[in-house]
Amino acid sequence: MSEKTPLLSGQGGYAPVPGAGGYQPQGGGYAPQGPYPPQGAYPPQGGYQGGPPPAGGYPGAGQPPPSGGYPGAPPGGSYQGGGPPPAGAYPPQGGAPPPAGSVPKFSGEMPNEDVMDDPNSQEAQPTAPPMEKMDNIGGYSNVGFNANVLPPPSYEDVTKEQPPTDRQAIQNVPTITEQDARESLLNFVSQHCCYGKGAAEDLKFLDLKSTSAFHYTLETYGEGRSTCWAYEPYTGQMIDGPQNGTAPGPWDIQASPPSLFQDYNQSFEVPHTASVKPCHDCFASGYVRCHRCFGRGRVRCSSCHGSGHTTRYHDGEHRRERCHWCHGDGRRECYTCHGHGMVVCKTCAGHRNLKCYIKLTVTWKNHVNDHIVERTPLPDHLIRNVSGQIAFEESNQRVWPINHFHEREINEASVRLIQNHQFPTERILMQRHKVRIVPVTQCLYKWKNTESDFYVYGFEHHCYAPNYPQTCCCGCSIL
Template sequence: MDEKKPLNKSPGEGYPGGTTVATYTGYPQGGQQAGTYPGAQPPAGTYPGTQPLAGAYPGYQGGYQGGQPAGGYPHGGQPEGSYPGAPFPAGQGYQHGGVAQGDIQVQWNGEVPAEDVIDNPNVPMQVPTAPPLEKMDQVTGYTNVGFNDQMLQPPSYEEAMRGEQPIRSTVTSLPTVSEEDCRAALLQHVAEHCCYGKGAAQEMKIADIQHSSAFHYTLETFGEGRASSWAYEPYRGQPIDGPMNGPAPGPWDIQMNAPAMFSNTRQFLEVPHTASVKPCHACLAMGKIRCHRCFGRGRVRCDFCHGRGYREVFRHGEHEHERCTWCHGDGRKRCMTCSGWGMITCVTCQGHCNLKCFIKLTITWTNHLVDHIVERTSMPDHLIRNVSGQLAFEEQNLRVWPVNHFPDSEINSASQRLVSQQAIAYPNEKILMQRHRVRIVPVAQVLYKWKDHNSSFFVFGFEHKVHAPDYPQQCCCGCSIV
């Protein structure tokens, strides 16, 4: 056949492109398909060397394409939950293009466009779709499970016994910084800014250093949350742990330990005894769906000649029609996505025809951190979070006691408030552990004078970080402050 010959010139010729009604009777006695062409001669409008698509795929005879999955089906039979008489999903192939059993009529009612579509190589691919929820098995303890994660409240458990309040030691004092340390810290701060001048840092006279301490209280609540949902994957013959192996355990009956305490982690696992094999709903267990690029026609309109088969050229002072070299005058070209077949591998089952469906349990370990900062100078409080200090207090327990012995009463009040809030803040999680700390961060406010400029800067943290918003030489020659 001349490959340049247009396909589907009439609805009943070659690859189905319009409304077609055909009757097929299967393969009698394992021989040639009834109604095929003698001598395996392909009809006009088909591709040489291939069997014509006659409402079903070659070798597909009333069952699952490729035969019974390796290892057999669970329960000793074929997959449960088949879809007898279900229409083919809209936009994904031929209506009722399913299994040919005996004398049936296969129809295409407007599924394939009557005209060639414009070629768009950037058309988004189809995405896998979830099976119908009503086809999923009923599993005790998971009756309301869908395909989206549903948070599960933990079972009621006794409040963790705190026992007696632990004995807490007194808070030690912090070292102070000298004038030399303050000047060296300021010079380092100036060196980190390209437009800062170091003359002021070298020449300024330090009048006074006022030492103080900032307190940073943190409370960590480490909790575990569980959510369940239906999940699916292509069935490739992998083992199936179904209800025949016993009842499914409850979502909170499955023992799992956190990989690391006070660290955010997530794990997924298959709930035992909930798996089953279902025929793919997207392709009706055929393994193929309609091509999303050519909409099943196998050909697309040539985008160089816009489907005309020729291009206008200006030659010898006249406009002439020149045969398009891209489509060879046909006005159409083979779809590069499906190679002209009009069908592609099913994206849901990846061509395996069946799906393994099971209940997926998502376990999420989350570390919830809240804090409170006490800092009584004009320096912004948030700067205290990013520097180190002295760890004055740390406790870890299933449930912690609020801090009540700290010299600063604001820390004691903040601890009482945050501990009470965190105890009821996460009803869908099981609290595994709590930990709270108090850090003491040294802060020094340095008062200085440079020429006629009187101001101050701050040195804080064990790293001797500097906060100097009023530094007098913040721009050098040629720079301007925006």
């Protein structure tokens, strides 16, 4: 079998079977599934249509709303309709940002005097809504804004099956000739600018001792799932809330990796968990206090430090001149808010409202461990990077340890690695293991009065010659 032959050719991804009570395997394996969501599953095409949910709202950041409350807001302060809200209802204007030119003046607490301009001041980053204001979704009571890793549901332990009775036979690998060994050494010398090729051309071989290195590899392809609350600006998109049905369990949602044994992750909005909340950072106004001027709209001039004048040395004397940056005023308009003292809220991007929902993240990870048996001075890691003869290869949802290989250490490594490939927070979709036999030849030679050796390994005939005798072009040896 060629090492480049793909495994499981034409086999698609594996996905859990949704249904009540979590995952139930069928036939000892995983049924292939299509991409999420399948036709007829949630959410149905075109989104969900529904009315507002029961009262129970979100006043925003634990503080009272602006004077008069939110325009058109229901008592709970939350809108969960299946489509755009009705005219005059909350959220206002279907989540549209405030119209251009309507930036309000900041009227809250601010410094008594203009602050010194700091062009490097950092704007506050978006903050998550308070957890106590999130909806109570059945089956997701412990979800926060940080990822909550979910252990997979229990399913039948397929390792209780009997090991295969007919396993692939172990194959041998070819040996190399003296010509192959010399060409390998010459290629090695050509990669070192100060090595002379005379020794490689003139040396006499004393013996070629062919041995084999064994490389065992175990791969376990697992699927992990985590949930967390997520939010984004509400711009009028469809809202699939609890009024459309009960949210499915995190392991009941279908998801398939694009291919087996490849790391990949994908995120989904859990159906029936979304709602619209007024932005807690700006109190549904779309604006927050400017971080540069702290709401005053003006800052002290950084050129004259607020004096309105600067001193310039000209024609041998110091002259006091009016500052040309602030025109002698000592103050100037804040470049960030353009004098309004307010900037667009980064949390809601000026749309005043947030769409909050539970996000499911599915992570497919390929866990790989190996063991190398190599009993010459050749470093083990060199075996890992070359090709060899695939002597044994097997894949299954659960593989059984190798017990018929003629090298006992490989059998023991197979047992140990398979026992260690247990991942409590992941569902194992597929495993595969293989043994490669990599040819290694010790080449004993004599050049002038020097006897030494080098090693040729892999089907590529790579060379390892740490004791090459001609390490300088002129023929002398570097000590």
